[in-house]
Amino acid sequence: MADFQRSVPDTVKFLRRGPSILARSRIDLWLLFPVLCIMALGLVVLYSGAGASQEAVDKQLLRYGVAMLGMLIMAQINLRELERFVPVLYVIGILLLVGVLLFGVGAKGAQRWLQIPGGPRFQPSELLKLAVPLTVAWYLAGKPRPPSLLHTLVAFALVMVPVLLIAKQPDLGTSVLIGASGIFVIFFGGLLWRYVVLAIVAAAAAMPALWMVMHDYQKQRVMTLLNPESDPLGAGWNIIQSKIAIGSGGLTGKGWLQGTQSHLDFLPETHTDFIIAVLAEEFGLLGVLLLMFLYAFVLIRGLIIAGKAKDPFSRMLAASLTLTFFVYLVVNIGMVSGLLPVVGVPLPLVSYGGTSAVTLMLSIGMLMSIRAQRTSRRLRKVR
């Protein structure tokens, strides 16, 4: 078949009206459209959340540009060809994480960055957000599925090493996200349901142990969630104020730039982690529902791509990336609405900040690549 293809003359290819520019660019419109809508809505809310700041919008636009470029490039890469570099990426990531623990810089009692001498500083944990699902998918793809207990345990170890290193920084939000992305791969690798149930039971049993190793400020966040009124001016402030912001928005909201909670500084982190509270205050439940609808669009498209992917590596990866995106949402919205503890997870594609946007768009790019891979194969088949 390959030989036949190679032998088809270029003129024939031209006459047969080859794949459109869109198909050749490997971009998936069904994924791109909701992402662009989310970004546009995000910029509108960001302008308000950053205190009517055009500068913040401009900077964010630039980041979106870089992120889109990253997505485009990622979409062109055939992930199967990338597979062999995956373990290298993983090892580099782990080494960098160890480096952070040894030489890292940071603030508020957390070491998260590595300072490049004479250059910018960066957060190695972002790299792991992609490296972990890739590595676990690569590992399990090479093994018989459903994976045996031994292979499952190895895969689990691959997940837990970076998770623990990042939790040690400490950066609870990121370690939860990375842990989730790895576990999802194992789950979609076909881990037997009895092990799934067992793992959930074990995790529940491990909760008290986790409590013991948590930092005081992390314990404080959990306690605050259970009873925010116990310290309304201290640890409970964020949750109380964001609930007030959301609740006071009502069905239709107070109007753009009219949110009192955000514009009078009662609400913390209005342009980063708590930005959905600004949306909820100014655009009401309707605004929230619009955003949730767009997110749902992305998630369902991600699941469809995963469902149609043919090789185990691609579909495990696609499903894991989609569900990780979902975890982002749940942790952020759950935190801001007072259902989950305050852990620093941004609202995907909306919160101000470069790294998370780039990482997320790279994973969107991977999804597009996976889709394009199967499409091109289908195209090839047709021909």
Added chain:
Amino acid sequence: MPWSNMNAKQRENDRFQVRLWFALGVIVLVFGVLIGRMAYLQIFQHQHFLTEAEDNRQQLQPIAPTRGLIYDRKGRLLAGNRATHSVTLVPEQLLGGKQGVDDTIAQLQSIIDIDDSDIKRFKRRLRQARKPYSSVPLRYRLNDQEIAQITVNQHVLQGVRVEAELVRYYPFDNGFVHALGYVGRINDREMARLDPVNYSDTHHVGKLGVEKYYEADLHGQVGYQTVETNARGRVLRVLERQEPVPGSSIALHLDAMLQAKAVELLAGKRGSIVALDPNTGGVLAMVSAPSYGANQFVTGISSKAYGELRESDELPLFNRALRGRYPPASTVKPVISLAAIDTKIINPNYTILDPGYYQLTEGGRLYRDWKEGGHGRVNLHKSIVESVDTYYYDIGHRMGNVPMTSYMAKFGLGQVTIADQPEALKAVLPTKEWKRAFRNASWFPGDSLNMSIGQGFLSATPLQMATMTMVMANKGKWHQIRMIKDMNGQEVTQVSQLGRKDPVMLDDVKLNRDSYWDRIHKAMIAVMHSNTGTARRSGANSSYQIAGKTGTAQVTGIKQDEEYDAEKIAERLRDHGLFVGWAPAKKPEIVVAIIVENGGGGSSAAAPLARKLFDSYLLAPAKDKSKDNREASDG
């Protein structure tokens, strides 16, 4: 590809599809939860959170009313308000929170002067109950340079503010405090008593005197503004404002120039001067010397300065005019003689032969006259003019306790007749019952003798002596004794007009014959203007007639526990000099009572001061008592 392999692949794919459907189910479920949560907050709890957001945004701020001003009778400002700047801390906003207090104070100390007593008072205020995010004053009366120093360092002084407020200011700081009282910082005890709403933004309250008595009127009614604030409490804009109602302005009968003159006359002395307007009962002057400055009490006196005032053996904090209980001595003789003739114990022409002493029984104790060898034949007139003690021993003995005390009571002794000086004392008008109760003894004839010359158990405050003399000058006509002349321009003749309780209201003194008044008045004029009068030197060469009576009170002893050096003992054992009188004699405009502690005889120590006061009041250039120029200076 082998079939079995294909089959395994198909099974794996099926399994994967099932997992995807499972994941979709979880996503739908969780989206349901998240949307449900949002809907719960935004629909069901909407009203609650909307209220909370409004409460966040809007704050009701009280606005203190401006305290009413106090003027003298000519419209001169006695108590005003002026802006002072103080540096305050908001403990919740300090770097490091409440624990940062000491650091911030240390930081401020490197910029401006803050002493230990400031810090001590600050810490005390910090412990008192207060609203969160309210500021606590650290130091008052910043000068311009200190304000500038704090302002330029504002960026490193988080939670530190310079606040301006209107505080009481007394332009006449010297010698007026015993008449006016003063305001000071509200303390915990007062806080519990005051209306928490009306005083929510008020920091000062009347502590003493007029400032205390008229507190409710002077304070005014608190105003409010609804402001929009951000989370750091900064006011962004005012949404609604209800202006406070300023306190009422009060004019007193006090004459600031006369008061200042009286202060000057008592400079370096211990004693008191009270001057009354006999036509109204208003207090023209009320001086107790030595005195102290009231302004230092407004913003908080240092404990060292206060200690010095409290420990001084000159007793500057003691209000002699209202609370000094002195033997009135011979100043009561006009009232005693009036009692004797009005009760017909003696007839107005009664005379005695004065040998210089008096004996109750043959060979008994000698009650001596002040003049050795006596005054010869003495009638009522001469008894007053020359202040003949023997005459009063005689009529006092004839009357006994009851007529004397009942007449003195009609003239206000033994009672508080001033309406608006809450600190005034009753002193002692001793009756038989009083002596039984407080001395556990019967009333002896000797007690009547002592009382007839204003000594013994009898005591009176300078205000009471002035009041008694006013009734005498008015031929029995009473007015309510009071500081206040008018409030907001409305004349006040009795404090019951303002809804307050009047003090003891005495009936006008009616005698059996009006001519008795004239007899006494004639004698009191002769005290000043005849060549035998005890105060003739003070009455000499005056362009108007004065009626008066001198008194010389023996100092009975010095308390055992007080330590004095010999010189001081000698000084403190000298007689008190007293004088009461009025002028012009026939048409009284001013009544005075003067006591100079340990000043010696009344003729030499007190009467000359009275003459100077009368001159100052009656002969003052550009005297325009009829005209009230307060309107002009009211601003």
